[in-house]
Amino acid sequence: MAENFEITEEMQSQVGWTSQPWEYEITRTSVRAFARGVGYTDLVYYDVDEAKKAGYRDLPAPPTYLGTPIFIPGKSDEFLPFPPDAAPTIEHGLAGLLDGGTETEYFDTICAGDTLTCVNSLAGLFTKETKALGTMLIIALEATYTNQDGKVVAKQRSQVIHY
């Protein structure tokens, strides 16, 4: 928790930073695991025949699935859905981490069998004064997901809070 946290020029200079691309395979197993984690009982997210009856190519990725990482030890972040070289390093020295909000914009349906390439970017840095947690740093990220046919299928904007 910080009383007098400030965004330095060095931090600010990283806004606009863009990551190397990172591949996310959407698989039947990953779709089922996400659906189970949320608690879906809708068989469209588990059973390929049901998915096809509902008009999908394969099991559809449930709403808000994006952000589910492909984890590779030594390359991926332990908590956030990005590899260390796909998120900017901001030396803020704040220990607490919270999620501020998420917006996902979809341009097409995403199904098991798709391979998405994600490029993450640092959209902005902000501070917010709070009574409970002191001065918070808000990191605004925008990730763009492009499918195997070169089509941008989704953008996800998120706010990561450090305090």
Add this chain to the structure above:
Amino acid sequence: MSVTWESIKEGDTLPELKKKPGVSQLVKYAAGSGDFNPLHHDYNFFQSQAIGSIIVHGRFKYATLGECVSNWLGHNGRIKKISCQYRGMDFPDKEITCKGTVERKWEEGGEKLAELSVWTETEEGKNNTPGVVVVAF
């Protein structure tokens, strides 16, 4: 029974979706989403100790809002945009109710669209996760 763009009107409410995630459900969500932040399963983690409990993933609530809308749509439409803000903490074994209302419907670029307000409520009726969803039929 799926909804259609023609059948909905502004002010309609979505069927509520109630969740009461215990630690096991949060562990399943951690596995499914890959979010293993210890704040969502480890009571000994420094942040859990400071708060006095583990807390429900914000993104679990985001996902349940998605489930609430998905159940209502019955695959008769597609989510174009879904967003929410995480305004308050939710704790294990407490009921979370997902709610939604149709705010407006319109046609644009040949698409039949509707905008929904969605949110989660605590057992005390506090709106912890306000969000907006745009669907195309």
